[in-house]
Amino acid sequence: MKADPIVVEIVEGTLASVEREVETAIARTARSPMIRDAHDFRAGIHDRRLRKLTGRSYxxxxxxxxxxxxIETMRPGDVFFHNDVYLSEGGIGHLPDLCVTVPVFHDGEVVAFVQAFGHHDDIGGAVPGSMPSHARSAFEEGLMVPPIRLWDQGVPNEAALRIMTRNSRMPDSLAGDLDAECSACLMGARRLGELFDRYGRAQVEACFDAILDRTTETFRREILSKIPDGTYVWEDYAEHDGVDPPRLHTQRITLTKTPEKIVIDxxxxxxxxKGPINHAGDYADGVFLKKWLAPVLRNLxxxxxxxxxxxxxxxxxxxIEMRFPEKGTLLTPIFPAPTNARTFVILRLLGVLAGVLAKATxxxxxxxxETIRYTGVYGEDADGNPYLMREVLGGGSGGRYYADGEDTIHVVPDSRNIPVEFAESRWPFVVERLGLAVDSGGPGEKRGGLGYDKHIRMLRDAHFMSIADRSILSCWGVNGGRAGRPFRVDIDGRPMEGLVDDEPVKAGQVIRIRTTGGGGWGDPLNRDPQAVADDVRDGKVSVEGARDDYGVVLTADGEVDKTATDDLRRRMATERGPAPFFDRGPGYPLLAGGRTESEFDRL
Structure with missing residues (x-):
């Protein structure tokens, strides 16, 4: 059936509405801070052919x-569950990501699927939070659940739920979250079923085809056409894996653009x-990675x-065509290679694709x-009950040709840091500061966004944990822009590494967390001096940073000294010479044998 263009718009709006309604229901009824407050989850709607129909989030x-x-064995009221990385076809990255899937029925047949997918507090394993930074095997990371029927025609599988909650250090939160997600997806399935009842299966499925075809044609016409045909190569790195000493773990993309598609090799x-930074992404022809990386293309x-x-x-x-190397790489690990810190790879791939496209364009x-890192504390409260506080603090995004980067963002839509008032009322610490990390954004004609600066004073003895990359390497600058500041944590002045499982923290000690700043875009000596003065006034750049990074001299009252600025910028440009296309920051030579650039950095 040919899709009615008016119905296409109604169907597309309904899909977005149902997705939002499912996420709102989960946020209102979940129990864990990671799901309810940090909002580290998302919903998705797929058709009978397993194609993702909504596009707000992966x-x-x-x-x-x-x-x-x-499909023919599914029944109304069924709810399916899985979190097994190696049996997920590439859709699950690490075990704390739990996935609930509900089929949608019309006239007794499956016509679509509603799904909820989020990061939960604890699913067992060697350390609280199920992300042991020094894991050498998936068996250390928590309970692995292959696809199971968690609800059978509306009846929960109490035995399976009991097994999962028994393995969790936070059983009540896990049980509450799963109940919220199952109920929300069942509600979403009913809403979507009403759409089929209203317009009929043939018309709705024709609309699905029209929505996807429009995306294909739009990206081919408006995005791929901006990439010159040819082959381009670039690479970037994770810096440590929790087991071996820090070194460059390479992720390389060779991008070939043809008139019809792009090939990512x-x-x-x-x-x-050896450690947990692997990502099993080569299943199902890389379908998950295609949808994960494709948002980068929108920048064109x-x-x-x-x-x-x-x-x-x-x-x-x-x-998009993807070509993977043979088994046994960071992207093609062999079971039971650990994967809980796979963000080091999948987030870096976003940057590698952006970098290779920067060369092409x-x-x-x-x-x-670098907009995901996990930090937290765990211990016992005043009543002797165990607690776990963990949040996913964001960082600054990179400067863009048309604007500065955004401050303190997170790659997951609608996610946020845990509110201070909630944290202090629930856990034994006080947050003494939560603000922007001054000078963290990479200098550039368009400045990189700033990261967080958060100070936590413990009221009781506890342990600190961290899963974070970019503690040595920086977020790179491009087109003459400079790198941002890396991730930093210290406890009463004692510096921490990016990967920490159980660092003791005494009552009264302060944990200071500074997240990454985004890289800068364009030569910082070309930045409008008044914009630099505004940044100093707003507390984003220090007076020293204005002078040393941008060549801008300010008077005592914060105004630009134009004559002194012009002189300083001329001297700095002469001493520096041409700005490099990529700037990897001062940490790169430490791991690259003194080199300041890779063999692929130059145009």
Missing amino acids: SALVHPIVRDFP FTGTSPQA ADTPERMAELDVNEGVVPL GGRMPADQ
Whole structure:
């Protein structure tokens, strides 16, 4: 059936509404701070052909559910569950990511799927939070659950739920979260079923096809056309794996642009790590990674406004071909290689794709960002009850050709830091400061966004934990921009590494966390001096940073000294020479044998 264009708009709006309603229901009824308060989860809607229809955020895949439970065996009221990384077809990155999937029925047949996918507090394993930074095996990371029928025609599988909650250090939170997610997805399935009842299966499925076809054509016409045909190579690195000493763990992309598609070849990526930074992404032809990386392409849109309008759904998949190296690399690990810190790889891949596209387009892409790191404390409260506080603090995004980077953002839509008032009322510490990390954004004609500066004073003895990259390497600057400041944590002045499981913290001691700043875009000596003065006034750049990074001299009252600024900028430009296209920051030579650039950094 040919899709009615008016019905297409109604269907598309309904899909977005249902997705939002599912997420709102989960946020209102979940129990864990990670889901309810930090909002580290997302919903997704897929059709009967397993194609993702909504594009506001990525989600897991339906493929492993249908693989193990054929569609014809599903019944109304069924809820499926899985978190097994190696049996997820690439859709699950680490065990704390739990996935609930509910089939949608019309006239007794499955016509779609509603899914919730989020990061939960604890699913067992060697350390609280189920992310042991020194794990050498998946068996240390928590309970692995292959696809199972968690609810059978509306009846929960109490035995399975009991097994999962028994393995969790936070059983009540886990039980509450799972109940919230199952109930919300069942509600979403009913809402979506009403759409089929109203317009009929043939018309709704024709609309699904039209929505995806439109995405394919839009990205081909507006985005791929901006990339010159040819082959381009670039690489970036994770810096440590929790087991071996810090070194460069390479993720390389060779991008070939043809008139019809782009080919992303990961040959040259390092062997799988001993520690938990591996990501099993080569399943199902890399379908998950295609949808994960595709949002980077939106930066090639004609305007920022147009960029915001472009959703990434299954329609981008035909435009991207992925080629993976043989088994045994960071992207093709062999079970039971650990994966809990796989963000070091999948976040870096976003930057590698941005970097290789920057080479292809003369610097039109934004500079680098690192917007996920897990920090937290755990111990016992005044009543002797165990607690776990963990949050996903964001960082600054990279400067862009048209604007500065954003401050303290997170890659997951609608996510946030845990509110101070809630944290202090629930856990034995006080937050003495939560603000922007001054000078953390990479200097540039367009400055990188700033990271957090958070100070936590413990009221009782506890342990600190951290899963974070970019503590040595920085978020790189591009097109003459400079790198941002790296991740830093110290406890009463004692510096911590990025990967920490159980660092003791005494009552009265202060944990200071500074998250990464985004890289800068463009030569910082070309930045409008008044914009630098405004940054100093707003507390984003120090007076010293204005002088040393931007060559801007300010008077005692904060005004730009134009004559002194012009003289200083001329001297700095002469002494420095041409600005490099990529700036990896001062940490890179420490791991690269003194080199300041890779063999692929120059245009």
